[in-house]
Amino acid sequence: MDVQEAVAEGTASVENGEVKRDGRKQFSMGAGDILEGKLIYDGSLHADGRVEGEVRVSGNIDVASGANVKALLEGANVTLKGTVEGQVTAHDKLTLGKNARLSGDIVVRRLQIDDGATLNGHVRMGDVEHQASGQ
Amino acid sequence: MTLSTKRPGSRPPTPIPAGNGSNGQRNSVVLGPRDRLVGQLYIEGNLRVSGTVDGELEATGDIEIAGGGKVSGAVTAYERLVVGSQASLIGGNVRVARLTVEDGATFTGKVTMGKPAIEPPKPPEPERQPLPAAVVVAEPVKPIEQKVAPVQRKVAPIRQKVAPVQQKGKRR
Structure with missing residues (x-):
């Protein structure tokens, strides 16, 4: 929970061209951005626009309300506010905001679903094994 | 002891929910922390569970698993x-x-959401299934009737053959 709050309230800084929040790298997409393929990233991701493929990050994933994601997502804390199609793995917590729409299976340690969110998929809870991210 | 109620399909839904509240609100059933249910439960109204349920729950209104409530089994709520x-x-x-x-809850299973996924009128259909089965049984009877008809046709030509024999006898 501490990490998640740090993303929401942390201060941003720019070092060597990289946006950092509380010392962690942040990959930040805008509403018009498109990511296709596989991203393995040591930091956090703010996903907006369109994402297709596979995203595995060591930090948190935050999917904006207008985002359209068709991808496998894996991160520490995953917060969804937009539309996501694909498997989601959260090593700590997955949060579905009130406008979130998720179609896909979930593997999480903790889960919070706000009223208004839509979920279609299988939910498995417990300790999440680290999947081979290098493949 | 197993507590089991019939599935909703076995009887037509009551048009007006059987309200037990004096204020006319929908029916509400509560399973307290010391209560335990093993089996199936169908409620026309809301259900609140803070006890233990091992079985299937279905409610036309809301279902709330509150406090230290534990439910193992399928859950269908037409609303929330x-x-x-x-x-x-x-x-x-x-x-x-x-x-x-809510954060902290333990939640495992397959989730299907959206209004189209829940259609209360559907459950009666399985009851009608025995009827089509009876029709299938009747079908083999028709071919048997058709076989009988050709047999009758074969009889007729035999009579025609007999008639000429009699005519020959008369001539002699």
Whole structure:
């Protein structure tokens, strides 16, 4: 929970061209951005626009309300506010905001679903094994 | 002891929910922390569970698993399902229109959401299934009737052959 709050309230800084929040790298997409393929990233991701493929990050994933994601997502804390199609793995917590729409299976340690969110998929809870991210 | 109620399909839904509240609100059933249910339960109205349920739950209104409530089995709520922060819902298929899972809850299973996924009038259909089966049984009878008809036709030519024999006898 501490990490998640740090993303929401942390201060941003720019070092060597990289946006950092509380010392962690942040990959930040805008509403018009498109990511296709596989991203393995040591930091956090703010996903907006369109994402297709596979995203595995060591930090948190935050999917904006207008985002359209068709991808496998894996991160520490995953917060969804937009539309996501694909498997989601959260090593700590997955949060579905009130406008979130998720179609896909979930593997999480903790889960919070706000009223208004839509979920279609299988939910498995417990300790999440680290999947081979290098493949 | 197993407590089991009939599935909703076995009887038509009551047009007006049987209200037990004096204020005319919909029926509401509560399973307290010391209560335990093993089997199936169908409620026309709302259901609140803070006890233990091992079986299937179905409600036309909301279902709330509150406090330390533990449910193992399928859950269908035509409206809303709430799983409280200390509650658990494990293993079953979950079909709901709206879903709230509070942080801290234990939640495992397959979730199907959206209004189209829940159609209360559908359950009566399985009861009608025996009728089509009876029709299937009747079908083999028709070919038997058709076989009988050709036999009658074969008889007729025999009579025609007999007639000429009599005519020959008369001539002699």
